[in-house]
Amino acid sequence: xxxxxxxxxxxxxxxxxxxxxxxxxxxxxxxxxxxxxxxxxxxxxxxxxxxxxxxxxxxxxxxxxxxxxxxxxxxxxxxxxxxxxxxxxxxxxxxxxxxxxxxxxxxxxxxxxxxxxxxxxxxxxxxxxxxxxxxxxxxxxxxxxxxxxxxxxxxxxxxxxxxxxxxxxxxxxxxxxxxxxxxxxxxxxxxxxxxxxxxxxxxxxxxxxxxxxxxxxxxxxxxxxxxxxxxxxxxxxxxxxxxxxxxxxxxxxxxxxxxxxxxxxxxxxxxxxxxxxxxxxxxxxxxxxxxxxxxxxxxxxxxxxxxxxxxxxxxxxxxxxxxxxxxxxxxxxxxxxxxxxxxxxxxxxxxxxxxxxxxxxxxxxxxxxxxxxxxxxxxxxxxxxxxxxxxxxxxxxxxxxxxxxxxxxxxxxxxxxxxxxxxxxxxxxxxxxxxxxxxxxxxxxxxxxxxxxxxxxxxxxxxxxxxxxxxxxxxxxxxxxxxxxxxxxxxxxxxxxxxxxxxxxxxxxxxxxxxxxxxxxxxxxxxxxxxxxxxxxxxxxxxxxxxxxxxxxxxxxxxxxxxxxxxxxxxxxxxxxxxxxxxxxxxxxxxxxxxxx
Numbered sequence: 001x002x003x004x005x006x007x008x009x010x011x012x013x014x015x016x017x018x019x020x021x022x023x024x025x026x027x028x029x030x031x032x033x034x035x036x037x038x039x040x041x042x043x044x045x046x047x048x049x050x051x052x053x054x055x056x057x058x059x060x061x062x063x064x065x066x067x068x069x070x071x072x073x074x075x076x077x078x079x080x081x082x083x084x085x086x087x088x089x090x091x092x093x094x095x096x097x098x099x100x101x102x103x104x105x106x107x108x109x110x111x112x113x114x115x116x117x118x119x120x121x122x123x124x125x126x127x128x129x130x131x132x133x134x135x136x137x138x139x140x141x142x143x144x145x146x147x148x149x150x151x152x153x154x155x156x157x158x159x160x161x162x163x164x165x166x167x168x169x170x171x172x173x174x175x176x177x178x179x180x181x182x183x184x185x186x187x188x189x190x191x192x193x194x195x196x197x198x199x200x201x202x203x204x205x206x207x208x209x210x211x212x213x214x215x216x217x218x219x220x221x222x223x224x225x226x227x228x229x230x231x232x233x234x235x236x237x238x239x240x241x242x243x244x245x246x247x248x249x250x251x252x253x254x255x256x257x258x259x260x261x262x263x264x265x266x267x268x269x270x271x272x273x274x275x276x277x278x279x280x281x282x283x284x285x286x287x288x289x290x291x292x293x294x295x296x297x298x299x300x301x302x303x304x305x306x307x308x309x310x311x312x313x314x315x316x317x318x319x320x321x322x323x324x325x326x327x328x329x330x331x332x333x334x335x336x337x338x339x340x341x342x343x344x345x346x347x348x349x350x351x352x353x354x355x356x357x358x359x360x361x362x363x364x365x366x367x368x369x370x371x372x373x374x375x376x377x378x379x380x381x382x383x384x385x386x387x388x389x390x391x392x393x394x395x396x397x398x399x400x401x402x403x404x405x406x407x408x409x410x411x412x413x414x415x416x417x418x419x420x421x422x423x424x425x426x427x428x429x430x431x432x433x434x435x436x437x438x439x440x441x442x443x444x445x446x447x448x449x450x451x452x453x454x455x456x457x458x459x460x461x462x463x464x465x466x467x468x469x470x471x472x473x474x475x476x477x478x479x480x481x482x483x484x485x486x487x488x489x490x491x492x493x494x495x496x497x498x499x500x501x502x503x504x505x506x507x508x509x510x511x512x513x514x515x516x517x518x519x520x521x522x523x524x525x526x527x528x529x530x531x532x533x534x535x536x537x538x539x540x541x542x543x544x545x546x547x548x549x550x551x552x553x554x555x556x557x558x559x560x561x562x563x564x565x566x567x568x569x570x571x572x573x574x575x576x577x578x579x580x581x582x583x584x585x586x587x588x589x590x591x592x593x594x595x596x597x
């Protein structure tokens with residue numbers, strides 16, 4: 001609910017704003033500086049209709065104004081502006097109809113009223129808001145790319161060349177060697193990030209990067225720029241430690257390069273948080289690695305950031321970097337690292353080689369599904385989504401089976417076998433029972449730390465709004481339930497279980513399943529759902545209960561969305577969901593027991 005003010009002798013407009021959903025009409029003090037109130041955030045927008053009524057005796061050429069004042073760098077202010085424009089449009093329509101009737105069919109409201117927008121943001125605030133939506137994420141990308149080439153060479157490259165054991169023959173403590181390599185990698189990462197940050201800010205300032213406006217050159221505050229450079233240091237330490245750890249963990253230069261891709265993909269997700277002003281920098285988000293610096297840089301380019309939060313961000317990033325460095329040091333102290341044992345081929349026909357192949361295939365599936373699926377769905381949302389699910393995703397799963405096959409019967413790897421009636425019913429009941437806890441438990445809890453922007457999902461809803469219930473169910477419930485389960489809980493889970501522990505396979509495939517949805521706002525809920533469905537497959541030894549769970553959950557969530565919103569906070573809905581979960585779990589457990597017996 002956004003606080004707004006209305007001034008002027010236009011009662012009809014004031015009543016409309018008062019009745020509008022999501023707006024709170026604020027009582028004003030006399031002589032209040034409302035523009036300053038908007039700038040300071042005590043008001044989100046101000047609608048001045050003082051000149052909105054033609055004075056007595058005005059001729060027909062007189063066009064009174066309604067002035068709408070807002071603060072563009074603040075997302076809430078932009079939301080309030082949009083809502084007030086909607087209210088104005090409604091009032092305009094009502095007045096137009098009334099005047100049309102009074103005038104006997106003559107007259108047009110546009111000849112009587114004009115609307116003017118006034119943005120009270122300074123040039124630095126407007127420039128910082130525009131730049132802050134892109135620079136933090138690009139900074140994360142350039143830091144990773146800049147440090148990756150050097151980090152892969154300083155340990156993994158030396159292992160391959162056989163020079164690392166020579167280095168360890170010198171009378172130097174192993175910890176000092178590890179720290180020296182850490183400083184080199186962090187320094188290279190820092191230089192790369194700083195140079196890219198300079199180039200981005202200069203290009204924005206000179207207008208070489210267009211923001212889609214007439215005045216393409218943007219003014220960025222010196223304080224925000226200095227803060228961005230300051231925060232690059234702890235972020236470079238964190239990324240340098242991670243990259244060095246990957247290089248130390250890998251056995252060859254090529255293997256280290258393979259590991260970089262999925263790690264970068266995961267790291268980019270928290271960096272994306274800074275692209276939305278809905279995500280606030282607070283004491284919680286200041287602790288999230290990568291995301292904390294991205295959010296702080298975004299807010300620093302917009303305006304002053306509390307010193308307490310800057311300190312928390314810096315200390316948290318340094319702490320995460322030290323944790324990564326400790327892991328790296330332990331790896332560099334292992335005998336197999338020091339002695340430089342000749343490693344087996346990366347994709348050797350062994351359990352380790354097949355596991356690395358499966359991990360690479362899953363990472364490649366995420367990237368391929370993102371780029372190709374995005375192209376298909378931009379061309380046509382419905383057709384592109386169907387092709388992505390029924391053609392693209394199965395092809396990627398088949399490629400994974402071909403590339404990382406570890407033996408066994410095809411049906412056993414994919415868990416394509418029948419299941420007891422109790423297990424099938426349990427999957428349906430568990431899917432139905434998960435809806436309310438997920439919509440009204442996990443989602444609100446996540447919203448406390450990671451609120452979902454209002455525009456999230458609007459384009460998808462608009463594209464699917466014309467579909468009937470049956471077509472919508474087939475597209476968003478049945479198709480994902482079948483195709484995604486066969487690939488993730490079938491092919492990928494089966495491959496990973498045959499090359500490592502079941503626990504690691506469940507976790508890895510669930511993370512990839514969450515990543516492929518390519519949304520930081522859906523990552524945690526999708527990860528939890530992936531874990532549940534993977535456990536169902538492991539417990540029942542069949543993929544069918546997981547498919548029924550997926551189809552049931554998606555179907556109820558989409559087709560019963562409004563009803564869920566109404567009943568979600570009620571005791572009956574929660575009690576019914578808990579009962580469904582309990583009965584479904586019992587059916588699955590008994591089915592597994594009887595099957596084992």
